[in-house]
Amino acid sequence: MKTHTLRARLLEAQLDLAHRQERSVILLLTGHAVTYKGQLVNELNHWLENRHTEVHALGPSSEERERPYWWRFWRRVPDRGRIGIFIHGWYGDALFARAERRLSPGAFRDRLAEIRAFEAELAAEGVMLLKLWMDIGRREQRRHLQALQADPIRAWQLSPTDWQRHLQHAAITVLGREMRHATAADHAPWHRLAFRDPAIQLQRVGGLLHQTLVAPCARPTEVPESAPDGVSERVPGEAPAPPSIRLSDPRIKTSLKKSRYAARLAKEQGRLAINAREAARRRIPMVLAFEGLDAAGKGGSIHRLTAALDARQYRVHRIAAPSDEELALPWAWRFWRRLPADGRIAIFDRSWYGRVLVERVEKLASEPAWRRAYAEIREFERQLLAHGTVLGKLFLAISQEEQLRRFKARAATPHKRHKLTEEDWRNRERWDDYRQAIDEMFARTQSPGAEWTLIACDDKRRARLAVLEEVNRRLEMRLDSAH
Structure with missing residues (x-):
């Protein structure tokens, strides 16, 4: 030519x-x-x-x-x-x-x-x-x-x-x-x-x-859920055995008194402030992924968490439907671009797990796409850990009875009505579908350093303390190992 x-x-x-x-x-x-x-x-x-x-x-x-x-x-x-x-x-x-x-x-x-x-x-x-x-x-x-x-x-x-x-x-x-x-x-x-x-x-x-x-677009004929042959132990292999946590675990029923809660909250926030400053000094990054059922209290838990941090040290990323810019790029791009620099903290209110939860259940992603995502997520998290990132994955769970009570309370409270949408009611109708997707997510994405923590949230006060305690635990484990 x-x-x-x-x-x-x-x-x-x-x-x-x-x-x-x-x-x-x-x-x-x-x-x-x-x-x-x-x-x-x-x-x-x-x-x-x-x-x-x-x-x-x-x-x-x-x-x-x-x-x-x-x-x-x-x-x-x-x-x-x-x-x-x-x-x-x-x-x-x-x-x-x-x-x-x-x-x-x-x-x-x-x-x-x-x-x-x-x-x-x-x-x-x-x-x-x-x-x-x-x-x-x-x-x-x-x-x-x-x-x-x-x-x-x-x-x-x-x-x-x-x-x-x-x-x-x-x-x-x-x-x-x-x-x-x-x-x-x-x-x-x-x-x-x-x-x-x-x-x-x-x-x-x-x-x-x-x-x-x-030429026609050449896509992989099959993307396995396990790592390619010959990869060393640093790359995740087959999906691990199902973990001990499941969404159907019993909920804590007893409530924590307000006075005791306030004292424990101040203690855990003070502990977090010290740990976060030390992590920043040592240039240790942290990524926190919050997932959970509607009305479980992600926003309140994140608010109590960030109240203990220097605003210059963290960013909260609220993941919703992708923007036009994000739709023009591969699915994982919007999570990679939000990763924190060394010494900083990225908090994801909803995360990359949306692909195997809401996108799966609501059929917003094809079955090959969400099945492929398990391996992609494990590899993404492995790379975070290989870089030295402290990774926390918290799932905030709530019983059906408590969720219904909170939905009704939101509907009856003028300044909280904006939190309740038709989508929330629709998701509730698919409770069993979400429970199946959540349990499979736990089973397929649980690995050393990237374990899930299930937070029982029927009692908001206990849940907020549990979140702070888990974040402190993960930071302290890393700080102790870095000596």
Whole structure:
């Protein structure tokens, strides 16, 4: 195909992608040094409508180092209708760290397993991936480096890292082959491009991108609920055995007197204030996920919790129906983007568990999507823990009788009526469906460090104290282990 014809067809396909906004595309280039990656991307960007294209070639910033590793890539996933171009991307970190022996063989395999999971999740959400390995022989690479170094106009393009990569050529070749073999999939194919003249390379890359843009969306044929084979013990395997907690557990019936409650509340809030300050000093992040039945008291419990914290240290994220911006991106994006920096606290009033609760019961997500979510959630939480995050998952439970009493009280109280909606009554009619979904959620997402805590909430005072005690317990466990 002639260059001008290919360029016109590529632009037409890109504009169709932007118009339909049904999917997004990621083009990733990695491989050996001095293979025209930067030049290729610059030229390709001139072929494309750059209002619908974004290019990323960057190392981690200080802000990104304060969050779990994958945060910096999740926040750069392109919106539906857009093309994201990554130079090295998530592959460069693993490849070069292993070549320099900063990653052990086992850690390298673990990272490749994370990459497979990440790319499968993107593909399942409508992101098409095209991955290019830029190849060059060692002798040819050396001649090219020497030619660049001798050219006063282009010598600035070279860096000491390019020569270092030349010395590592054999290792990068072997590791690149292992990496491509481990991460190739129908929904995330690899293409190896031998070193050629830049104009020929541009023609090949443009052709592959055009094929990707006009091809049917390639989604994983099956996303298992367990981790891929060969993953080390750090990655969750099969869903664990059902935990000892179930929604149908008996409720505490006795009420706590107001005077005793006030004294215990002040004590637990003071304890939390000390623990939170120490966690901030040690740069330990914390994520709290609050789930629960309607009228169980999530808002009141969160209010008593935050009353003990410095307002500069925490953020409360109330998760509702996704916005237009969130609908244009993969489902997990809106939770990744809200993760706290080291030393900060993120409190989620409703969370990523909505996919396996309300979205499941109300059929807002397809069955394959919510079934797939169990593995995605376990991997998400594993990455939080691997970063050193203190993770608390609290489910606030209430009996049917107490829920009905609170609904009626809200309806009869003018300043509380806004809290009661038709949706609350509709959810109550599906109590058994929610109970089944909740018990399965407990069973499939319970793991060390990410255990669920069931809070009995028929007595609000006892429930609020139980929340504070659990948060303090988790913080103190981490602070004690960090000595």
